[in-house]
Amino acid sequence: PDARLIISMAPQEGKSVRVAKDFPIWALLHNPDLRIVVASYAQRLADRNGRTIRNTITAHPDLGLRVARDNGSVSEWTLDGHEGGVYSVGIGGALTGRPSDLLIVDDPIKDRREADSKVFRDNVWDWWTDTASARLAPGAPTVLILTRWHHDDLAGRLLKSDTGWELLN
Numbered sequence: 632p633d634a635r636l637i638i639s640m641a642p643q644e645g646k647s648v649r650v651a652k653d654f655p656i657w658a659l660l661h662n663p664d665l666r667i668v669v670a671s672y673a674q675r676l677a678d679r680n681g682r683t684i685r686n687t688i689t690a691h692p693d694l695g696l697r698v699a700r701d702n703g704s705v706s707e708w709t710l711d712g713h714e715g716g717v718y719s720v721g722i723g724g725a726l727t728g729r730p731s732d733l734l735i736v737d738d739p740i741k742d743r744r745e746a747d748s749k750v751f752r753d754n755v756w757d758w759w760t761d762t763a764s765a766r767l768a769p770g771a772p773t774v775l776i777l778t779r780w781h782h783d784d785l786a787g788r789l790l791k792s793d794t795g796w797e798l799l800n
Contacts, residue, residue, distance in 0.1 A: 632770030635796040637786045639779045646776045651680045651737035654774070655717060656687055658733055659696060663713040668731040670763065672741045674721035678705045680737060681719035722758050726766040734763060734773045739785045746780030755785050 640646045655667050669684075671677040682705040688696045697711040709716030718729050722739050739759075745751040767773065777786055779800075789796050 632772070633795065634772035635789075635793070636773070637775045637777070637789065637796055637798045639777060639786060639798065639800045642778050647680070647737050650774055650776050651735050652683045652687070655684050655733070655735065656694070656696075659688075659710065659715055660694060662732075663696060663710050663715045665715040665732045666730055666768070667715070667717045667733045667735065668720060668726065668729065668763075668766070669717055670720050670722060670724075670734070670736045670739070672722050672738050672745070674706070674719070674724060676738065677719035677721050677724075681705050681708070681717045684717055722755055724762075726762050729766055730768045731763075731766050732768045732771050734767060734771060736763070736773070736775045736777075736785070738777055739775070740777070740780060743780045746784055749783075752781065752783055752785075752788075756788055759785060759789075 638646055638650060651669055655669065658665055658667065669677055669680045671680065685698055685705065685708050688694060689698055699709045699711045702709045706719045720726060739755045740746045740751060775786060777784065779786060790798060
């Protein structure tokens, strides 16, 4: 409960595959009622992660999980007979009415150009403080995956302002 983990690695090292795609499946296998939010710098990337999770579950019925037939879009789907599923959102997107039992933020900033922009960094921080963290259910763990392009990125601000975060670099 309340675990906070930052995973920082160079681009193309497999962090998104393991954490934003495989980890949600593992978590849903352990608790199919988990409401998981997967966020990224763009809705398109968040949707890609949500689609991959959904399609993996659909392609492997041996997992014992089934996507509900009436709720299976790439950006929002639930498991048949359970409260759990995945909601995919881009940074800056709304989470109103969407409590999160597990929040995974995968690459909140696209590249060095955005990371060097204080406006982009402030937008990500505002989304975190005003939207994402406000939707965490009690005890909800959070994982942030990113390449550290700038010392004042979301990871830097979280590490500076909140002592509950662990850093895996």
